[in-house]
Amino acid sequence: xxxxxxxxxxxxxxxxxxxxxxxxxxxxxxxxxxxxxxxxxxxxxxxxxxxxxxxxxxxxxxxxxxxxxxxxxxxxxxxxxxxxxxx
Numbered sequence: 818x819x820x821x822x823x824x825x826x827x828x829x830x831x832x833x834x835x836x837x838x839x840x841x842x843x844x845x846x847x848x849x850x851x852x853x854x855x856x857x858x859x860x861x862x863x864x865x866x867x868x869x870x871x872x873x874x875x876x877x878x879x880x881x882x883x884x885x886x887x888x889x890x891x892x893x894x895x896x897x898x899x900x901x902x903x904x
Contacts (some may be wrong), residue, residue, distance in 0.1 A: 818843055821852065821891050828897040832866045842887070849874055850883035852893065871898045 819842045825835045840862040842852060853872065866872075875883050875894035887893070 819845065819887060820891050821846055821887055821893060823852075823856075824892065824894045826894055826896045828899060829866055829872075829895050832897070833863065844884045846888070846902075848883065849876065849881055849885045849887060849893065851894075852887065854882070866897065867895070872896070873898055 820839060821842065822839050824839065825833055826839045830836050840852065840855075842855070844851060849868075853867050853869065853874075869883060873896040874883070874885075875896075876885055876887065876891050878892070878894065879883050881893075
């Protein structure tokens with residue numbers, strides 16, 4: 818089990834009504850793409866906002882690709898490349 822922290826930043830935070838959370842991922846060394854997939858399963862709003870075409874992620878405040886392998890205690894920042902004024 819891997820425990821990670823997730824920060825929702827800017828538009829993503831406002832759209833999902835979340836600022837942060839901690840997630841336990843049962844898979845050892847999950848990828849960032851795996852975590853985003855689990856978040857999208859929460860419903861249409863989540864799937865729309867976390868679409869890989871416009872989501873930008875950081876791990877421990879450094880840019881990260883979706884194939885990045887997460888470690889225990891990593892902090893994921895999730896941003897949107899869309900403006901807060903876009904629907």
